[in-house]
Amino acid sequence: MDRSAPQWGVHVDVRTDRVNYETLTDEALLALITVSDRHALAALYDRYGRRVFALAARMLGDPQSSEEVTQDVFLSVWRRVSSYKAGKGRFTTWLFSIAHNRTIDELRRRRRERYRENPTLEDHVDLPSDTPPPPEEVVARSEGAMVREVLGTLPLEQRAVIEMSYFGGLTQVEIAERTGQPLGTVKTRMRLALKKLRIALTERIEERSA
Amino acid sequence: MIEDSGQAYWDDLAAYALGALDPERRREIETRLESDPELRAELEEMQEIAASLALLVPSQEPPRSLKSRLLQRFEMELQARRTVAAPVPMPRESAWAKFRRRALTPRVAYVAPAMVMVAIAASAVSVFAFNSLVDRRIEAIQDQMQTAEKTAESTPGGVTAANLQEAETKLDQKTASRVEEAEAKLDEKTASRVEEVKAELDQKTSSRLAEAQAELESLKKTVNIQTKLMQVLNREGAASTWLAGQDEAANATAVLAANRSGEPAYLWVNGLPTPPDGKQYQLWLYYQGRIWSPGTFTVEPADGSAWVELYLPLAVTYPVYAAVTVEPQGGSQRPTGPNVLTSRR
Numbered sequence: 001m002d003r004s005a006p007q008w009g010v011h012v013d014v015r016t017d018r019v020n021y022e023t024l025t026d027e028a029l030l031a032l033i034t035v036s037d038r039h040a041l042a043a044l045y046d047r048y049g050r051r052v053f054a055l056a057a058r059m060l061g062d063p064q065s066s067e068e069v070t071q072d073v074f075l076s077v078w079r080r081v082s083s084y085k086a087g088k089g090r091f092t093t094w095l096f097s098i099a100h101n102r103t104i105d106e107l108r109r110r111r112r113e114r115y116r117e118n119p120t121l122e123d124h125v126d127l128p129s130d131t132p133p134p135p136e137e138v139v140a141r142s143e144g145a146m147v148r149e150v151l152g153t154l155p156l157e158q159r160a161v162i163e164m165s166y167f168g169g170l171t172q173v174e175i176a177e178r179t180g181q182p183l184g185t186v187k188t189r190m191r192l193a194l195k196k197l198r199i200a201l202t203e204r205i206e207e208r209s210a
Numbered sequence: 211m212i213e214d215s216g217q218a219y220w221d222d223l224a225a226y227a228l229g230a231l232d233p234e235r236r237r238e239i240e241t242r243l244e245s246d247p248e249l250r251a252e253l254e255e256m257q258e259i260a261a262s263l264a265l266l267v268p269s270q271e272p273p274r275s276l277k278s279r280l281l282q283r284f285e286m287e288l289q290a291r292r293t294v295a296a297p298v299p300m301p302r303e304s305a306w307a308k309f310r311r312r313a314l315t316p317r318v319a320y321v322a323p324a325m326v327m328v329a330i331a332a333s334a335v336s337v338f339a340f341n342s343l344v345d346r347r348i349e350a351i352q353d354q355m356q357t358a359e360k361t362a363e364s365t366p367g368g369v370t371a372a373n374l375q376e377a378e379t380k381l382d383q384k385t386a387s388r389v390e391e392a393e394a395k396l397d398e399k400t401a402s403r404v405e406e407v408k409a410e411l412d413q414k415t416s417s418r419l420a421e422a423q424a425e426l427e428s429l430k431k432t433v434n435i436q437t438k439l440m441q442v443l444n445r446e447g448a449a450s451t452w453l454a455g456q457d458e459a460a461n462a463t464a465v466l467a468a469n470r471s472g473e474p475a476y477l478w479v480n481g482l483p484t485p486p487d488g489k490q491y492q493l494w495l496y497y498q499g500r501i502w503s504p505g506t507f508t509v510e511p512a513d514g515s516a517w518v519e520l521y522l523p524l525a526v527t528y529p530v531y532a533a534v535t536v537e538p539q540g541g542s543q544r545p546t547g548p549n550v551l552t553s554r555r
Contacts, residue, residue: 020444028443028450031465031478035436036288038281045277054270063273070272071280078284082463082480085454096261104229144265151266165230166263172225173232190224198259 022046026091033081045074048092052099059103059167060110069106073099100166107169150200158193161186219249227256354381435517438476445469451532453551459483462514464551466532468522475520477507482514482550485536491550492541495522496531506541 021029021043029047032040052073056066076098084094151159160179164170172190176183219242225231226239243250442448447470455462462482468475477493485491490506504520536547 024443024448025450027452027465028439028448028467031439031443031450031452031467032436034463034480035432035439037436038284041284042277042281045280049277050269050271051264051267053272053276054267055264057270058267067272067276067279070276071283074280075283075287082461085463090258093258093261096264097257100229100261100264143262144268147262147265151263162228162263165225165228166260170230171232172222172230175230187221187225190228190230191221194224194227194256194259197262198255201259201262 030077030081030084030091033078036078041074041078044077048095049074052095055096055099056103056106059107059169065106065110069099069103073102076102104169111169146201146204147197150197150204153200154193154196158189158196161189162193165190216246219246220252223249223253223256227253227260229260431517435478438517439465439467439478442467442469442473442476445471445473447471449530451530451553453532453534453553455481455551456549459550462551464534466520466530466553468520468530475522477516477518477520479507479509479516479518479534479551480514482509482516482534484509484511484514488539489536489547490539490541491516491534492537492545492547493518493520494533494535494545496533501544503541503545506537 021039024032024040024043026044026047029040029044033044049070053066053070056069056073057063060066060069073095077095080098084091151162154162161172161175164175164178165172170178172186173183175181176186179186219239222231222235222239226236231239243253443450449468451466453464453466459482462480464477464479464482466475466477479491482491485508490508492503492506494501494503502523504522505518507516507518509516530553532551532553533545533549534551535545535549537545
């Protein structure tokens with residue numbers, strides 16, 4: 001059997017063929033975004049726009065730039081959809097990587113600009129401290145709560161490098177300079193932190209599914 | 211500069227996943243990742259953990275206008291892409307009549323008279339050049355005649371009226387034949403130029419037409435694929451399985467869309483290289499401990515795409531694990547060739 005010949009025999013009126021995009025999986029939406037389906041992109045935005053916007057707003061602290069970043073992220077999903085490898089990780093990993101990288105670019109661009117204007121000004125980066133974590137009900141109950149819980153079990157200095165790098169957009173060299181720690185120590189803390197997070201999250205997920 | 215040992219890449223992997231490398235080191239790691247699958251696998255796991263950090267931030271509602279601004283920018287870019295891709299403007303509703311009327315006819319109508327004008331202008335230049343050539347020739351002959359007359363007058367008993375008449379006749383004949391010759395040449399040149407211009411015009415017109423037709427065909431194909439996918443995915447029990455390219459076909463992607471309504475399923479493939487001579491691609495499905503193949507398929511040489519209609523057994527449960535292998539022409543009973551596309555198990 002060779003069914004390679006295109007099957008164009010059926011005439012379909014696109015206007016009357018309504019699709020409920022909300023019910024489609026992320027992967028199905030991506031398949032439609034590949035062919036530049038506007039409604040699929042809109043549905044993906046409805047699903048993840050709040051998360052991407054929240055991440056950008058948390059890192060940039062300014063709603064206007066966060067809106068621009070959010071727009072760019074979803075346009076990037078469309079432009080780069082062919083580079084998404086479905087078999088290699090979840091879609092959200094890919095989406096949040098794009099969002100994070102784009103926000104970091106914006107954060108660093110701003111820092112360079114500020115430095116040009118006033119080289120003596122220190123950047124303010126939030127450090128994890130003894131401030132209590134956000135109340136339980138604010139964090140999404142399922143996965144977000146689990147990540148928060150696991151992060152809370154890390155030693156403070158490991159949490160600090162995670163916060164400074166992931167949310168503060170600092171490079172490992174910058175973290176070493178600010179904390180006065182050797183670069184090697186910073187690298188080790190990052191590695192250990194991610195490793196512990198991985199183990200703890202895997203355990204939690206297994207517990208939950210058991 | 212950081213030392214270039216393999217360990218240094220592993221040491222920086224966490225920083226890469228957290229976005230904590232400067233651009234230079236980032237690029238170095240990316241170059242290394244291309245040739246180091248183990249490093250790549252480790253990074254993928256780390257990236258998954260790093261991405262989960264985004265969930266720490268409580269969701270925040272962006273302004274309502276952001277969605278419409280996003281879609282507006284999407285439409286603008288899409289429009290720009292289409293303009294760049296298609297030299298002939300494509301009508302948004304792809305009605306063939308509208309397409310012909312708006313996009314094609316005016317071009318031919320403008321282009322054709324313009325080319326004829328060029329041809330006429332070229333001919334006019336040739337005629338002008340020829341006229342001045344003849345004028346100069348006649349002047350030269352008149353000069354010669356005057357010189358001959360003077361010579362005859364100064365030669366005692368030399369020139370008779372009859373001689374002179376004869377000389378004049380000869381000269382007239384010569385001039386006339388030169389004029390005829392030149393005229394014939396000019397006619398020939400003009401005719402061949404006109405032929406050339408016509409051929410050029412024909413070629414340009416038909417290549418424009420072919421380009422426009424190809425663009426229209428590709429647009430129709432995309433709309434058809436989109437519509438079919440929507441139809442399949444909108445039915446009850448719809449499921450899609452993504453397949454990612456492997457090794458040499460790393461850039462290939464495919465999606466298998468099916469539902470439980472007894473309608474055909476579809477496999478849509480993009481970016482697969484043309485298989486070696488005597489080989490074909492074959493799709494395999496793995497479900498309930500069984501391997502089953504719906505059949506073989508070939509890809510379009512231009513873009514490695516294929517749109518395959520499949521009838522799957524009702525016993526297939528989703529999500530199904532699927533793979534595409536390279537097999538001898540006509541297919542195999544069991545997968546024998548290398549995997550070029552696989553879904554996540």
